[in-house]
Amino acid sequence: MATTTAPVQLESSVTEFLRIPRKMLIGGNWVEAVSGKTFESYDPSTGEVLARVAEGAGEDIDLAVKAARAAFEKGEWAKISPAQRGKLLWKLADLIDQHTEELAQLETLDNGKPIMTSRKGDIPAVSDMFRHYAGWTDKISGSTLPLSAPEPDKFFAYTRREPVGVVGQIIPWNYPLVMASWKLAPALASGCTVVLKPAEQTPLTALRLGELILEAGFPDGVVNIVPGFGETAGAALAAHPDVDKIAFTGSTEVGRLIAKAATANLKKVSLELGGKSPNVVFADADLERAIPGSAAAIFYNQGQSCTAGSRLFVQKSVFDRVIDGVAEQTKKFKLGPGIDPASNQGPVVSKEQLERVCGYLDSGRRDGAKAVVGGRKLDRPGYFVEPTVLVDVNPEMKVVREEIFGPVVTAIPFDSPDDVLSFANDTAYGLASAVWTRDISKAHQLAAKLKAGTVWINCYNVFDPVLPFGGYKQSGWGREMGFDAIELYTEVKSVCARI
Ligand code: NAP
Ligand code: MG
Numbered sequence: 001m002a003t004t005t006a007p008v009q010l011e012s013s014v015t016e017f018l019r020i021p022r023k024m025l026i027g028g029n030w031v032e033a034v035s036g037k038t039f040e041s042y043d044p045s046t047g048e049v050l051a052r053v054a055e056g057a058g059e060d061i062d063l064a065v066k067a068a069r070a071a072f073e074k075g076e077w078a079k080i081s082p083a084q085r086g087k088l089l090w091k092l093a094d095l096i097d098q099h100t101e102e103l104a105q106l107e108t109l110d111n112g113k114p115i116m117t118s119r120k121g122d123i124p125a126v127s128d129m130f131r132h133y134a135g136w137t138d139k140i141s142g143s144t145l146p147l148s149a150p151e152p153d154k155f156f157a158y159t160r161r162e163p164v165g166v167v168g169q170i171i172p173w174n175y176p177l178v179m180a181s182w183k184l185a186p187a188l189a190s191g192c193t194v195v196l197k198p199a200e201q202t203p204l205t206a207l208r209l210g211e212l213i214l215e216a217g218f219p220d221g222v223v224n225i226v227p228g229f230g231e232t233a234g235a236a237l238a239a240h241p242d243v244d245k246i247a248f249t250g251s252t253e254v255g256r257l258i259a260k261a262a263t264a265n266l267k268k269v270s271l272e273l274g275g276k277s278p279n280v281v282f283a284d285a286d287l288e289r290a291i292p293g294s295a296a297a298i299f300y301n302q303g304q305s306c307t308a309g310s311r312l313f314v315q316k317s318v319f320d321r322v323i324d325g326v327a328e329q330t331k332k333f334k335l336g337p338g339i340d341p342a343s344n345q346g347p348v349v350s351k352e353q354l355e356r357v358c359g360y361l362d363s364g365r366r367d368g369a370k371a372v373v374g375g376r377k378l379d380r381p382g383y384f385v386e387p388t389v390l391v392d393v394n395p396e397m398k399v400v401r402e403e404i405f406g407p408v409v410t411a412i413p414f415d416s417p418d419d420v421l422s423f424a425n426d427t428a429y430g431l432a433s434a435v436w437t438r439d440i441s442k443a444h445q446l447a448a449k450l451k452a453g454t455v456w457i458n459c460y461n462v463f464d465p466v467l468p469f470g471g472y473k474q475s476g477w478g479r480e481m482g483f484d485a486i487e488l489y490t491e492v493k494s495v496c497a498r499i
Contacts, residue, residue, distance in 0.1 A: 008115055008339050012177045014105045017208060021052040021411050024060060024227060025210040027067030028220025030315030034059040039229070041203055044112035045337035047393055050117060052323040053112075053203045056228035058236040061195065064224035065242050067165045068193040068397050070085055073219030076371065077193065078220075082138040084249045089134035092216040093127040099212065103205055107177055108338040110204045111430065112346040112383070113301060115338055116413035120179050125463070129181040132465035132482075140190060147496070163191035164491050165270060168237040170230070170258070171206075173199035173349050174304040175407075180206045183247050195224045195243070196232050199250075202348050203227035230254065241265045245272035247488065248304070252403075253427075258479075270478035270488045272306065273471060274403040275431030277452065278424035279309030280463070281413075283318045285436035285465035291325035291459065294409075297434065297460035299387045303357075306475075307432035309460055311400060312389075312411040313420050319413040323391060326409070327373035332388040335378060347383040354383040357406030363396070364390050364399040366425065369410070394438040395426055403429070417442060425451045429474025434460050453479070 037055040041155050042048065056064075096103065103126075113122070138406060142159035146360045150153055155156035167187045171179040176198060187194050198206035210225045234254075238246050238261035245268035248258045252273040260350040262269045269422055279297050281290045297309030336343030347477050348354050358377050365375075374388030389406040393400050400410045414420040423431060433452040435443050447455040453470045463469065463481075470479035478488050 006107065006298065007334065008341060010105055011102045014109075015103050017106065017204070017286070018051045018109075022065075022204070022207045022227075024054045024056050025207070025214075025223065025225040026064045027070075028214065033057065033228075034063070034435040039200065041110055042350065043202065044111055044349050045077070045339065047351065047381055047383065051204060053227045055208070055313040056197070056226035058069040060226050060228070061233055061236040061240060063239075064226050064477075065166060065168075065240050067221035067224050069175050069242055072163070072166055072193040075221060076219040077191070077222050080189075084141070085189065085191065086134040086137035088216055088218055089130050089137070089185065089351035092212060092218075093130035093134065095124065095212040095216055096130065096209075099208075103177060104203045106208055107202075107340070108346075109329045110202045111173060111176055111338075111350055113192045113338050114346050115341055116344070116407050117301070122175060126177050126235065127183040129178075129185045129465055133185035136161070136186070136189045136483070136486055137172065137285055137357065140490065141160070142353055142492070155496060156496055157494065160493045160495060161490045162493055164489050165192060166242060166245040167192045167194050167489065168240065168243040169194055169196045169199055170234050170237060170246070170248045171196070173499045174301060174306070176202035177205040177209060180209055181212070182413050182480050183249075186221070186245070186480070187489045188218075189490035192245075192489050193222050195226060195237055195357050197226050197237055200212060200227070200229050210455055217241050235261060238262060239264060243267055245489065255476065258311055263455040268475065270480070271476040272469075272480060273429075273474060273476045275306050275308070275403070275429045275433075275471065275475050276307050276311055276401070277307055277429070277432040277434070278313055278427075278450070280420050280424060280446070281312070281322055282435070282439070282442070283315040284438050284439040286438060286458070287318065287325065290436035291322055292329055293436065293458075293460050294322065294327045296328035297334070298409040299345065299407050300461060302346055304348060304353070304389075305461065307461060309407070309432075309434060310404060311424075311427075312409050313409060313418050313423055316413045316415060316480065319411075323372055323389060323411050326411075327389050330373050330389070335384050335386070336383065345387065346408070348385060349383070351383060353406065354385060355479055357385050357404060357408065358445065360399055360402070360404045360406070360408060361388065364393070364397065364410075367393075367397045369397060369399060374407070395423065398465060400476060401427070417446060421446060421449055425449075427476045431454070457474045
């Protein structure tokens, strides 16, 4: 029987996929960029080129939007029943399950994350998301409304919930296929058509997904996938006058650019942006769970999660114990190429990201922070940086205020629930938060006062398709998952008839 540390045998479909330059999906066809240009995607564990991909830009986005518009207005998709849309989504989920290993290998090679994470975490979450939304297609309904106009019995009024139209979706590199599924599944369930731009660092699984979308039988033009750079392809999509809605996940900085670009035609906008999430450990918590939970809160996915528990607040009486415990957890990590099943921590995604994280480590050192563990990049090929716990920090430091998006946590002691609440909310962000305590009243009182879209109690990073997800403050606009995401991709029409 294969053990979990048996070397990964790359599937022949993976080597074949990587061998030839990948094209983009427009109107059901795999095409080269109009410019003929391609760009390289890298393996972050070596820094070497992994694959070449068509480099979409404004003119390709134009063609993709035209294809999406045609499919939305008059293609087969416009007439398909809700149940049939559900069947297509379910079929796609089955195809994803049938190709779990192949997709997991591609994801790990392109992004760097450990293969077990791709196999057991990311890819199953992708098919789950498509199945969740397969169940929504025939439950997206309006209602009948009793009017109070004169002669109310002479009126029949109702609402219709209709697809918003052509949707542009721009996604990041930290959970490439998961982010594609969070965007595509509700849009397709709602009856929209889509132009998706994956991140330049990780375009491969989205392109493989495009092949499975065609295999599942989605009509041509319903999903178009245009890899390319943010400043060209992404910006063109956000500004496009014939796109009805733009959905974006990524940095707060780019989120602002998207919101501005969308103003010309006032397309609908939803944004899932950065975070600097507080993770609060009280002395009365079950520390056997809180310590590994707090380590996982920051170090999962090499710290490259928008929800990462990057500000750890620990009640004074247990501060040393918790910090030592979290530092001890990092000794269980084996940093190495994600494709080696013995590694449980991979590289960060890119050279830029490595430099960014190391820049923050330098800034922390300059400001007087001390690394209890970690603090350096590894002297080896690829983009490896040690999991790092910083103490002796204060709320003014850049490492405490800004999103590092790497395996770096800052730890601060606190006295009382009131103190920690003001620390926790002292941020421009408001994506996630967590509280570890055995006192349920304290937990729920804090949950009500934390300014964050998600509060986890005695757990961290638990996601589910039914749990709305999104940010307060500068962490975004709107909520994804469940019916909240259907609302993002639909318009409500009131129909009022005098009868
Ligand atoms: P980013 O620049 O915000 O990239 C996210 C997506 O937006 C990518 O597809 C990107 O394309 C695209 N994009 C970039 N500039 C654009 C523009 N002007 N118009 C339209 N689309 C544009 O994020 P990043 O540079 O990859 O990472 C930087 C930081 O963002 C991270 O360190 C982290 O703080 C944050 N981040 C947050 C999340 C999250 O889930 N909240 C995810 C990733 C990153 P390209 O890939 O071609 O640039
Ligand atoms: Mg890559």
